[in-house]
Amino acid sequence: MQSLLSLWQPRLLTLATAGLGDDSAHDIEHLHRVWRNASILLEQHPEADALVVMAASYLHDLVNLPKNHPERHLASRQAAALACRQLAEQDFPSDKLAGVGHAIETHSFSADLAPQTIEARIVQDADRIDALGAVGLARLFYTAARMDSALAHGADPLAQQRPLNDKAYALDHIETKLAKLPGKMQTQAGRALAESRLAVLTDFRSTFAQEWTIAPAA
Numbered sequence: 001m002q003s004l005l006s007l008w009q010p011r012l013l014t015l016a017t018a019g020l021g022d023d024s025a026h027d028i029e030h031l032h033r034v035w036r037n038a039s040i041l042l043e044q045h046p047e048a049d050a051l052v053v054m055a056a057s058y059l060h061d062l063v064n065l066p067k068n069h070p071e072r073h074l075a076s077r078q079a080a081a082l083a084c085r086q087l088a089e090q091d092f093p094s095d096k097l098a099g100v101g102h103a104i105e106t107h108s109f110s111a112d113l114a115p116q117t118i119e120a121r122i123v124q125d126a127d128r129i130d131a132l133g134a135v136g137l138a139r140l141f142y143t144a145a146r147m148d149s150a151l152a153h154g155a156d157p158l159a160q161q162r163p164l165n166d167k168a169y170a171l172d173h174i175e176t177k178l179a180k181l182p183g184k185m186q187t188q189a190g191r192a193l194a195e196s197r198l199a200v201l202t203d204f205r206s207t208f209a210q211e212w213t214i215a216p217a218a
Contacts, residue, residue, distance in 0.1 A: 001050055008051060008092070012058040015086050019062050023146070025139040026061045030130060034060070037126035037193070044189040045118055052096050052119040056103035057126060059083040076108035109177070115186060125190030128181050133197030136178065137204060144170030157209045171208060174201050 016031055035057040042050055063079040080101040087097060103120040106113040107127050115121045130136060141151070152171040156162050159172060166173035182198055185191035 004051055005054055009054065009058075011090055012055055015083075015090070016058045016062070019082075021064060023064060025143050026064050030139075031058050031061065033130050033135065034058075034123070034126045037129045038122050040193065041122045041125060041187055041189050044187065045122060048118045048122055049096065049099060051093070052099040052103060053122050053126075055083070055087065055092070055096070055100045056107070056119065056123045059087075059100070060104045060107045060123065060127060062086075062104075074111075076105050076111045076113075080104040121186030122190075125185050125187050125194070128185070129190060129194055129197060131178060132181060132194055133200050136197065137201055140173055140178070141170055144173070152208065152212055155213075157212045158205070171205060174205050 013028070013031075017028055020027060035054055038053050038057050042048055042053060060076070060079060060083075062082045063075045083104055084097050084101045087100065088094070092100075099117060099119050102117060103115070103123040105111065106115040106120045107124045109128070115124050131139065144151075147167070149166075149168060149170045152169050153159065153162065157169075157171055159165075159175065164172045164176045166176040178201055179198060182191055182194040185194050
């Protein structure tokens, strides 16, 4: 299997990089990190097809629409269809195409589709883990800046007296979405890794609020 992975990885990189835009939160480094996360999870699931997982890890963002795009929820289905067409043209094993397509289609939070295979569960977890931890924090604020969101609410950064609104305030995204990710993980190993990375975000949120609302000196 390792020789097969080594054979296909550069081909997958070529396909992936051809369609990348200017979104640094979904660049080639993100794809590498998703594959590395998936590789960790694969160690706990030797029954999974590693080539299917690797292909989906590198090609899951072939169609990447902005978070506020009206067809955002369709992007993963479009990416799956495009990936399968391109892989077929590269003589990718035909019996693995459906598995790759399903893993890509179900990776997306916006699509809200349940993964039915271990490969799809691994890819979904691997992608979501990259939204957590220090890298996830950087991606959060980068994306918020692209969407013209404020850093935080001026007087109530922790939303103690107001509804959370992550479209207006970047810091709110930790509670509205990211804090829920560990509970949505599909694998036990993914859940453990997600919980450890979420701690980085919750600690940051608390420290940020303390600095944000510090009282001026008398």
